[in-house]
Amino acid sequence: MAKLRYAEALNRALREEMQRDPLVFLFGEDIGSYGGVFKVTRGLMDEFGAARVRDTPISEQTLTAMAVSAAMAGSRPVLEIMYADFMPLTLDALINQASIYEYIWADQVRMPFVLRTQGGGGAGAGAQHSKSLDSLVAHIPGLKAVAPATPWDAYGLLKSAIRDPGPVIFLEHKLLYNMRDEVPDGEETVPLGRARLVREGTDVSIIASSRMVHESLLAADRLAGEGIAAEVVDLRSLRPLDLDTLLGSVARTHHAVVVNEGWRFCGYAAEVSATLMDHAFDDLDAPVARVTMPDLPIPYSEPLERAVLPGPDEIVAAVRRTVA
Amino acid sequence: MMTNGPSVDEQIEIYRKMVVVRRMEEALGALHKQGGTRGPIHRCDGQEAVGVGATAMLRSSDQVTSTHRGHAHYIGKGLDVHRVVAEILGKETGYCRGRAGHMLVASAADGLVGGNAIVGAGIPAATGIALSLQLQGRDDVAMCLFGDGAAQTGICHESMNIAALWKLPVIFLLEHNQYGLTVHHAAQSSVADLSVRAAGYAMPAEIVDGNDSVAVYIAAANAVERARSGGGPTLIEAKTYRLEGFSTSDMGGYQDEAEIALWRARDPLTVARARLAGEIDTEVLDGLEADAAQVVDDAFAAALADPPPEFELHPASAAYSGGA
Numbered sequence: 001m002a003k004l005r006y007a008e009a010l011n012r013a014l015r016e017e018m019q020r021d022p023l024v025f026l027f028g029e030d031i032g033s034y035g036g037v038f039k040v041t042r043g044l045m046d047e048f049g050a051a052r053v054r055d056t057p058i059s060e061q062t063l064t065a066m067a068v069s070a071a072m073a074g075s076r077p078v079l080e081i082m083y084a085d086f087m088p089l090t091l092d093a094l095i096n097q098a099s100i101y102e103y104i105w106a107d108q109v110r111m112p113f114v115l116r117t118q119g120g121g122g123a124g125a126g127a128q129h130s131k132s133l134d135s136l137v138a139h140i141p142g143l144k145a146v147a148p149a150t151p152w153d154a155y156g157l158l159k160s161a162i163r164d165p166g167p168v169i170f171l172e173h174k175l176l177y178n179m180r181d182e183v184p185d186g187e188e189t190v191p192l193g194r195a196r197l198v199r200e201g202t203d204v205s206i207i208a209s210s211r212m213v214h215e216s217l218l219a220a221d222r223l224a225g226e227g228i229a230a231e232v233v234d235l236r237s238l239r240p241l242d243l244d245t246l247l248g249s250v251a252r253t254h255h256a257v258v259v260n261e262g263w264r265f266c267g268y269a270a271e272v273s274a275t276l277m278d279h280a281f282d283d284l285d286a287p288v289a290r291v292t293m294p295d296l297p298i299p300y301s302e303p304l305e306r307a308v309l310p311g312p313d314e315i316v317a318a319v320r321r322t323v324a
Numbered sequence: 325m326m327t328n329g330p331s332v333d334e335q336i337e338i339y340r341k342m343v344v345v346r347r348m349e350e351a352l353g354a355l356h357k358q359g360g361t362r363g364p365i366h367r368c369d370g371q372e373a374v375g376v377g378a379t380a381m382l383r384s385s386d387q388v389t390s391t392h393r394g395h396a397h398y399i400g401k402g403l404d405v406h407r408v409v410a411e412i413l414g415k416e417t418g419y420c421r422g423r424a425g426h427m428l429v430a431s432a433a434d435g436l437v438g439g440n441a442i443v444g445a446g447i448p449a450a451t452g453i454a455l456s457l458q459l460q461g462r463d464d465v466a467m468c469l470f471g472d473g474a475a476q477t478g479i480c481h482e483s484m485n486i487a488a489l490w491k492l493p494v495i496f497l498l499e500h501n502q503y504g505l506t507v508h509h510a511a512q513s514s515v516a517d518l519s520v521r522a523a524g525y526a527m528p529a530e531i532v533d534g535n536d537s538v539a540v541y542i543a544a545a546n547a548v549e550r551a552r553s554g555g556g557p558t559l560i561e562a563k564t565y566r567l568e569g570f571s572t573s574d575m576g577g578y579q580d581e582a583e584i585a586l587w588r589a590r591d592p593l594t595v596a597r598a599r600l601a602g603e604i605d606t607e608v609l610d611g612l613e614a615d616a617a618q619v620v621d622d623a624f625a626a627a628l629a630d631p632p633p634e635f636e637l638h639p640a641s642a643a644y645s646g647g648a
């Protein structure tokens with residue numbers, strides 16, 4: 001099995017899907033000759049030409065609306081929005097267009113497009129280039145949202161996303177692009193809507209996605225030293241949620257801590273927490289805890305940015321409170 | 325309407341500030357190489373004549389909106405070099421206490437609100453400021469410095485239409501440095517000269533040599549006079565060039581060496597010095613350059629020694645999120 005960086009795994013998925021399906025095309029800012037500012041589309045313009053791998057002007061609102069309508073017209077667009085912080089510019093196309101047509105037009109149209117973007121803090125990129133806006137996209141009915149934590153999932157989920165008959169928002173993380181790990185050799189996909197049990201444990205379920213999975217694993221190591229056996233669940237799909245895996249885990253551990261890099265109020269962790277309350281109230285021995293960003297913009301200066309980003313310290317503390 | 329060029333004294337001050345900006349950019353580049361900076365830094369070497377020349381005749385009560393590449397705008401608008409450098413280095417003594425970083429610097433007291441890392445966002449911002457100035461009956465103006473990439477956004481079109489429709493006191497100062505990130509303007513725009521678009525709003529427009537600070541000054545001064553006297557907005561397209569790549573994370577490879585050499589030969593500092601050489605002694609110019617370099621050295625020495633900020637939970641966080 002080959003070891004690839006997360007960015008390379010995404011690149012391979014794009015290449016294979018473009019080879020497989022001539023309807024797939026890529027567009028976005030700086031993705032063509034430069035190969036993307038995070039190098040995810042490197043080499044693809046050379047291989048597939050400038051018609052199928054298109055550099056665009058800075059026009060996120062229009063580009064997203066075009067992805068929706070081009071998909072409706074029969075193409076399979078994959079749009080790159082350079083930073084998740086620019087997602088607010090795409091929202092009319094997602095909320096008032098993509099989200100409504102399939103249902104309102106009574107299944108006459110389909111919109112098989114993928115919107116790839118990357119978020120997350122920790123790179124000193126400041127308040128407009130560091131956000132995690134999971135809840136913003138996961139909030140929208142009619143859209144799927146995935147957030148891979150590993151090269152394997154980046155590869156397998158992107159292939160599934162491109163093949164999916166509906167819109168998929170694909171959330172990458174800037175601090176994961178250089179992570180190197182195994183990726184299957186074959187044309188294996190990872191299904192949308194399935195979580196992954198990353199580490200088994202009996203005392204508490206730590207539920208996370210994207211980079212927070214790795215922070216949760218560090219926390220679990222530390223907790224093991226204190227005699228607390230933490231289970232770590234990687235959601236992979238933010239919407240739809242894999243209820244079976246979540247409920248199975250909580251039924252075993254009776255405690256849950258939800259970790260999300262985004263804001264707290266009306267945040268993604270709040271949704272998971274409420275979902276557990278809806279379905280697993282009888283299994284829970286303590287209220288579900290949340291570990292998130294505080295409700296602040298992400299500051300630039302290193303000590304400030306470090307203070308607002310959730311990490312192992314915050315996760316360990318939340319677990320201790322929960323199982324106490 | 326015709327405004328005389330800057331006086332010799334004004335030209336000297338413009339030149340001094342341009343040298344300050346250049347030395348600052350070079351010092352940041354050097355510090356970045358040593359690992360002493362954090363996050364990407366967007367230098368404006370080669371564009372000093374635009375940022376400094378266009379803001380030289382503004383009052384501190386005139387309002388400027390800037391971009392992710394704003395160092396010349398900051399210094400041009402009269403901000404203190406030490407506090408700018410301190411903000412770029414994420415220090416407590418910076419204009420925004422290290423929260424903003426180099427792309428988002430603001431100094432309300434100096435009429436700079438502010439840097440912006442969402443491309444295009446400064447354009448409607450300046451338009452809204454101009455509306456308020458008009459409604460308040462002030463004879464201050466708003467100036468928006470923005471790039472050729474930003475000119476392709478939808479909000480640019482919407483802002484210019486509204487500004488012309490309502491005769492708002494705003495100057496749209498387009499800093500055309502030939503690239504939006506890695507994409508050449510020919511691949512971003514259907515027209516070579518973006519100023520032709522002003523005709524669509526019945527707005528006066530002109531193209532100036534953006535590497536000649538005097539030419540930029542004259543064009544801006546005329547536009548400022550028009551705006552102050554109720555004549556409405558102007559679009560100025562200053563043709564210039566970005567000599568040091570998109571940012572410190574630029575991997576290069578897309579700019580033509582011959583093109584760079586051509587523009588380097590027309591370095592705005594060389595152009596300004598040559599003009600002044602006819603008016604004042606060489607020793608005076610040399611002394612002025614040495615003083616400017618000293619100001620920058622002192623600013624860096626002080627900022628590097630300044631304390632980092634300490635994290636405190638902002639009241640806005642607790643108030644809106646209902647507590648931890």
Ligand SMILES: Cc1ncc(C[n+]2csc(CCOP(=O)(O)OP(=O)(O)O)c2C)c(N)n1
Binds near residue numbers: 504
């Ligand atoms: C809305 C938005 N889209 C994309 C980006 C990423 N980005 C940052 S700067 C830039 C290019 C801007 O070009 P231009 O306006 O010409 O400014 P320059 O960098 O040349 O000074 C891009 C695409 C962004 N910051 N904001």
Ligand SMILES: [Mg+2]
Binds near residue numbers: 471
């Ligand atoms: Mg530009």
